[in-house]
Amino acid sequence: EAGVAQSPRYKIIEKRQSVAFWCNPISGHATLYWYQQILGQGPKLLIQFQNNGVVDDSQLPKDRFSAERLKGVDSTLKIQPAKLEDSAVYLCASTPGGYHEQYFGPGTRLTVT
Amino acid sequence: AQKITQTQPGMFVQEKEAVTLDCTYDTSDQSYGLFWYKQPSSGEMIFLIYQGSYDEQNATEGRYSLNFQKARKSANLVISASQLGDSAMYFCAMSARRDSGYSTLTFGKGTMLLVSP
Numbered sequence: 001e002a003g004v005a006q007s008p009r010y011k012i013i014e015k016r017q018s019v020a021f022w023c024n025p026i027s028g029h030a031t032l033y034w035y036q037q038i039l040g041q042g043p044k045l046l047i048q049f050q051n052n053g054v055v056d057d058s059q060l061p062k063d064r065f066s067a068e069r070l071k072g073v074d075s076t077l078k079i080q081p082a083k084l085e086d087s088a089v090y091l092c093a094s095t096p097g098g099y100h101e102q103y104f105g106p107g108t109r110l111t112v113t
Numbered sequence: 114a115q116k117i118t119q120t121q122p123g124m125f126v127q128e129k130e131a132v133t134l135d136c137t138y139d140t141s142d143q144s145y146g147l148f149w150y151k152q153p154s155s156g157e158m159i160f161l162i163y164q165g166s167y168d169e170q171n172a173t174e175g176r177y178s179l180n181f182q183k184a185r186k187s188a189n190l191v192i193s194a195s196q197l198g199d200s201a202m203y204f205c206a207m208s209a210r211r212d213s214g215y216s217t218l219t220f221g222k223g224t225m226l227l228v229s230p
Contacts, residue, residue, distance in 0.1 A: 031215070042117075042204050042220030043158070055215045089156055101148060102218060104158035 002026065004105035006092050012111045018080035021108045025073070025094030033102060034067055034077050035091040043091055049075065050097075082112045115140045115209050117221035124226050126195045133180070134190040134224045136205030142166075146208040147188040148218065149179065153201040161203075164188060195228045202226075 005024040013019050025032050030051050035043035046065065048056040051072035060067070064083070069075040079086055089109050093102040116139040126132040138147065149161040164172045164179045172179045180189040192199060205221045 033217070040222075042206075042222050043218075044220075045217055048215065048217055050215060056211055056217060091158065093158070097215075101160040101163055102158075103160070104150075107156045109156070 004092055004094055004103055006090075006105035006108055008108055009106060010109050010111075012113065013082055015084055015112050016081040018078065019082055019110065020079075021077045021090050021092075021110075023075045023077070023092030023105060025075070025092070026103055029094035029096055029103070030072070031095045031097050032069055032075050033093040033095075034075070035093065037089045037091055037107070039088070046077070046090075079110075082110075084112050086110060087112045115142070115145075115207050115219040117205050117207055117219055119205055119221035119224050121224045122222075124224055126192075126226065126228055128197060128228055128230050129194050131191060131193045132195055132226065134192070134203050134205075134226065136188045136190065136221060138186050138188060138205075138207050140186075140207065140209055142209045144210070146216075147179065147181070148206045148208065149177070149188075149190045150204045150206060150220075151199075151201045152204060152223070158204070162190070192226075197228050197230065200226060200228045 032049045034046045037043040046060045047067045049069040067077045089107040091107045092105045095102045118137045145166045147164045151159045162174045162177045164181045176193045178191045202223045204223045206218045208216045
């Protein structure tokens, strides 16, 4: 069974530029999450999808971050415009639902200069 | 609101010895799940073990066991017979139902484990 796929693995941009990350969850997993992990901290939930609907985006900085999950499969997270404090690893995870463990992708390491 | 506390920023252990990583949690929910994840330097989060709040037995998965003390709200991870490959960051996390009706994970700040030969 293929795991959660993410791309790109690394991205370096200048502040005020835009960037997009892509995630393909495990086949059949209805729930998809995007996390931000700043160096030295645990992952922080940005947004949670159930199929193609948003169920929690309370911690998403909506003035600059956006995410979508078209057709309830792949998802894209966008930052526009980026700030220095957005430098972090962005992790995508998926789960069948309930209290099942979440399966994480390898993450995208973003550096904003 | 849920909160996870990991008080050990770093732990050192010799190969083949056992080590305990501490985790305490705070929640007003009656039903929740507790997880431990391992994050090697490559960055991927690897699921290790799960304990449900109503499970009476402590969870075990190979060399990993979870010492669950519900009254003390603690969920410590015990790694027996440490191996060099166990060197990594370890995160404790809790899953609980949000207002949306769906569950989500809250992570602690992590503990860095270094295993020496």
